[in-house]
Structures are given as C-alpha cells and as structure tokens.
Amino acid sequence: MKESIPLTWRKIPERYRLIGVTCKTCNTAYFPKRTICPQCRRKGKLEETQFSGKGKVFSFTEVTSPPDGFEDQVPYVLAIIELEEGAKVTGQIVDAKIKDVNIGSKVEKVFRVIQRNDPEGLIHYGFKFKLVG
Numbered sequence: 001m002k003e004s005i006p007l008t009w010r011k012i013p014e015r016y017r018l019i020g021v022t023c024k025t026c027n028t029a030y031f032p033k034r035t036i037c038p039q040c041r042r043k044g045k046l047e048e049t050q051f052s053g054k055g056k057v058f059s060f061t062e063v064t065s066p067p068d069g070f071e072d073q074v075p076y077v078l079a080i081i082e083l084e085e086g087a088k089v090t091g092q093i094v095d096a097k098i099k100d101v102n103i104g105s106k107v108e109k110v111f112r113v114i115q116r117n118d119p120e121g122l123i124h125y126g127f128k129f130k131l132v133g
Contacts, residue, residue: 029087053109
C-alpha cells in the first residue's frame with residue numbers, strides 16, 4: 001500500500017522516535033500510541049513515553065513471500081520485540097540471517113529505509129532492529 005505524504009508526516013513520531021504510551025494506573029506500556037488503556041479501559045491515565053529501542057526477541061519468523069513493495073528484501077527476519085519498557089513492537093531484524101536469531105536475543109533500534117516508491121517516488125524511513133552482544 002502506498003502512503004501519501006501527509007500520512008507519512010503524521011506518523012513521524014511513531015516511525016522515527018519510537019514514541020508510545022505508558023498507563024500510569026496499571027504501569028503497562030503500549031506501542032503505537034493508544035487513546036484508552038486496553039487493560040484499565042477508561043480508568044487508565046496514559047502518558048506519552050519515548051522508548052529506548054532496546055529489548056529482546058519475543059518471537060520471530062523468516063519472510064520468504066513478502067507483501068507488495070518488499071520483494072527486494074527477501075528473505076528477511078521479522079520479529080516481535082519486547083522492549084525494556086515492556087511494550088511489544090513488530091520489526092525487521094537487519095544484518096542477520098534466521099540462524100543468527102534466537103528467542104531472547106538482545107536487539108536495539110536502528111534507523112533504516114523501510115520502503116521505496118520507485119521510480120523517483122517517496123523513500124520511507126523508520127526503525128528496524130539489529131542484534132547486539
């Protein structure tokens with residue numbers, strides 16, 4: 001799906017800075033931002049949170065049949081990352097093959113190209129993850 005320039009700009013805080021929310025009532029973190037805490041419902045008090053981008057692999061898979069626009073990246077590792085703050089984020093693990101990744105592997109956020117709308121179209125940037133230590 002191609003995105004418009006205005007939609008891309010509106011998503012900059014989430015895509016570039018990994019900003020989510022933490023519920024001060026139940027101390028649960030969420031990404032992307034929510035307007036109501038799924039656990040506390042309307043009783044929750046949400047506070048914007050800048051996540052560190054550090055975490056560990058919660059689950060992962062190798063994508064060999066990609067969605068439109070990602071054909072040039074296969075095969076790639078897609079993972080659910082549990083951030084140090086507790087939120088879970090889906091992201092691609094770069095510079096690694098499936099054999100290098102394990103549940104519990106430590107990762108950190110990196111800033112990379114997500115997708116290109118060629119020829120001479122928008123280049124979408126955002127976060128991905130890389131293995132550390």
